[in-house]
Amino acid sequence: MTSGGDERAGRAAATDDPRVAVTARGLPRLTDRVDAADVPPLPRVPARAPRRTTLAAVGTRSLRVAAWRERDDIALVATRSGGRAPDPAEILRLVAAAHDAGVTRLVTGALTPGEQAPFAAAGFTVHDRLHLLSHDLRDLAPTPEVAFRIRRAGRADHAAALAVDARAFEPFWRLDRVGLRDALGATASARFRVLGSDPIVGYAVIGRSGDRGYLQRLAVDPGHRRQGLGAALVLDGLRWLRRRWATSVVVNTQVGNDAALSLYRRLGFVLEPGGLCVLTRTTDP
Ligand SMILES: CC(C)(COP(=O)(O)OP(=O)(O)OC[C@H]1O[C@@H](n2cnc3c(N)ncnc32)[C@H](O)[C@@H]1OP(=O)(O)O)[C@@H](O)C(=O)NCCC(=O)NCCS
Numbered sequence: 698m699t700s701g702g703d704e705r706a707g708r709a710a711a712t713d714d715p716r717v718a719v720t721a722r723g724l725p726r727l728t729d730r731v732d733a734a735d736v737p738p739l740p741r742v743p744a745r746a747p748r749r750t751t752l753a754a755v756g757t758r759s760l761r762v763a764a765w766r767e768r769d770d771i772a773l774v775a776t777r778s779g780g781r782a783p784d785p786a787e788i789l790r791l792v793a794a795a796h797d798a799g800v801t802r803l804v805t806g807a808l809t810p811g812e813q814a815p816f817a818a819a820g821f822t823v824h825d826r827l828h829l830l831s832h833d834l835r836d837l838a839p840t841p842e843v844a845f846r847i848r849r850a851g852r853a854d855h856a857a858a859l860a861v862d863a864r865a866f867e868p869f870w871r872l873d874r875v876g877l878r879d880a881l882g883a884t885a886s887a888r889f890r891v892l893g894s895d896p897i898v899g900y901a902v903i904g905r906s907g908d909r910g911y912l913q914r915l916a917v918d919p920g921h922r923r924q925g926l927g928a929a930l931v932l933d934g935l936r937w938l939r940r941r942w943a944t945s946v947v948v949n950t951q952v953g954n955d956a957a958l959s960l961y962r963r964l965g966f967v968l969e970p971g972g973l974c975v976l977t978r979t980t981d982p
Contacts, residue, residue, distance in 0.1 A: 788819035796980035821976035830966035841925035865916035903934030910938035910946030
């Protein structure tokens, strides 16, 4: 998915949601599962009124915060599109405001090394490391023959796709309805495809803004892996991007997700230097 967010945010990738991989400067990136050992223990959700309305007030000139999934106690931090880079003092003000609003933990989107510096100075530490890969869309591998039909996802398919997502990803990175909607809205246009009908065994969301594509989300049911389904979904998206005159596509994947890394490299993606990090800190003073 995805570092700084964009104003249309929530948009994971381009957005402010590390689930889909929030990226800085509106660059959507795909996030994936996280090693449970790397995930800080998450406190129970306190029973209180939803905080979504008050979170907006926590934002600063260059940073915005958004509810993380349906948690009241964790919030995403993303840069506002077109805004200047935040400095550590501004980030610390945001941390204090988030604390006052009842948020106990902040999580950034996927940040480039340059974007990480002010957050590190404000006490954020690495939550997750991500590879960033790109493809120039020139040579596309043949699409494998697979046992399920790739078809357009309708609204009625959202719940089943999210069920696949829940089986494919660790709890911390699972998408909920809002995250899926954000992923679909993160770019100027998006392609949402599912595999199969009853049941759905995989899905992919690929977005396009201008001549750039973003592989936002990909999941194959654990019971149907190594049958070419992931490759078929990715290639379907890459061909769609090429028909729309895109000239490159990017994706990110957690360091340690060898299945995804191997799949992308096999399909011709190349690793970009530097990589990305999702950062986190508690709001304790
Ligand atoms: C990554 C994922 C989508 C792959 O789906 P899949 O349908 O099993 O992948 P495919 O069968 O199309 O695999 C194509 C090629 O990718 C590579 N690959 C896929 N899974 C692999 C694994 N577990 N180990 C090593 N290589 C793997 C292989 O080269 C494979 O070809 P082969 O089977 O002929 O050796 C799936 O494992 C998944 O949903 N994982 C959890 C969610 C996730 O990580 N999504 C991606 C986030 S960035």
